[in-house]
Amino acid sequence: METESKLAMAAAYLPAVLQMAVNRIQAADAVRIQELRLRIGRNLHAVISGAEYTVMPDGQLVSEPAEGMKITRQMLDTLFQNACMHSVHSCQTAIRSGYLTINGGNRIGLCGSAVIHGRSLETVCAITSMNVRIASARIGCAEQLLYNLGLQGQPEGVLIAGAPASGKTTILRDIARILGKTARVALMDERGELAAGRNGIPQFEIGLQTDVFEGYPKAEGIEIAARVMSPEWILCDELGNADEADALLQAGLTGAHMIATIHAGSLEEITEKPVTARLVQAGVFRQAVLLGSGSKCGQVLQTKPLRRISR
8 A cells, every 4th residue: 555645745834953853853754654753842743543753853762751852832833833824814724723734735633822802712812732633645545445445346335433532534535546447436625634735736646537526615516516516426525514504405416425534432422313314314425434533543433234223
């Protein structure tokens, strides 16, 4: 299986001293890094298979406590400004959502002091922690799954469940690549992570017949895709609200098949979530997949016909 990591593209946003250290990490380790963790007053950490390692100035990854490079307020501010392209005001919508998407489909999670207006989160200030989630393509990681599910022979809607950082996005990206070789695929890329488009050109391999709806709110993107692009498959990441469920229900009437991901720790949780329970009962999703996390990130732990667990 070939792995393509966007670590170098993410490192370009870091302050110079951190960037040099990350670029010195040995290739065999660098390709496995899932996250870079920056916490004020503490060492720069790299996350591999759920475990955190201190990044040393020479690029060595150390598992035991060590005197690495302490993160300062200035370092966090530099990364934040670089991620916002020095235009914080234009990024307020993303900041309120808790993340910024940067080149390569990498995403930076933000943690700090909330500024509340009325009952709504207006922005985040005094950032104290940042989590750079590294986008990666594992070419071929979905091939066995698609074969086991029989999707290319007898298409059915599939829901891919897993905890955060379980590889859902990576699996979905490879599914788009495989299905998009021979079928029309509409890929909902609301956060710009799946295709990692740059000037409209995907930075990941996503399939010759895949159409990317980048930046569209998923519900609107699904509706437009079904209406104007006649997709055979609609793929979306992190299904989460009633509007998105409604859009999938309507799109299903056109004959398109759906594959979506959702945060869940077990397949049984799927029927406990109102959004997915409706879709299961309507027959939009007929099969479910549970991915592992931590040391089992990206591994298929369980598959199950959803009709057997629907209410």
